[in-house]
Amino acid sequence: MEHEGRALAADETDMHHRHATGIASVHVRAVVTWLAIFPMAAAGMCALGALAPQLHPVLRAFVLTLVVVPIAVYFAVPRLLLLQTQLGRARRTRVQRRAKRI
Numbered sequence: 318m319e320h321e322g323r324a325l326a327a328d329e330t331d332m333h334h335r336h337a338t339g340i341a342s343v344h345v346r347a348v349v350t351w352l353a354i355f356p357m358a359a360a361g362m363c364a365l366g367a368l369a370p371q372l373h374p375v376l377r378a379f380v381l382t383l384v385v386v387p388i389a390v391y392f393a394v395p396r397l398l399l400l401q402t403q404l405g406r407a408r409r410t411r412v413q414r415r416a417k418r419i
Contacts (some may be wrong), residue, residue, distance in 0.1 A: 324392055353393035357385045378403060 341349070361381045369377065 353389045
């Protein structure tokens with residue numbers, strides 16, 4: 318979406334308080350990112366704790382982030398955002414159908 322000749326960021330609104338369509342807000346993206354990373358980080362910490370308990374915690378965190386961050390960025394977050402978009406679209410469709418019945 319553009320406003321006064323410049324593109325709006327996902328969390329910006331134009332002068333009519335409309336968000337850019339089709340783009341999740343910064344808050345939704347933060348929650349989705351956390352939902353993607355937390356389970357992988359928790360499982361990775363448990364696995365690394367069992368497999369390499371002698372590793373220094375900083376080295377363990379480094380190894381964990383080498384695995385978790387790329388998986389989250391390239392796989393988990395995009396799919397969760399797609400799911401969020403599909404759920405939002407389905408919700409809007411249901412609301413529109415109810416409005417037409419009334």
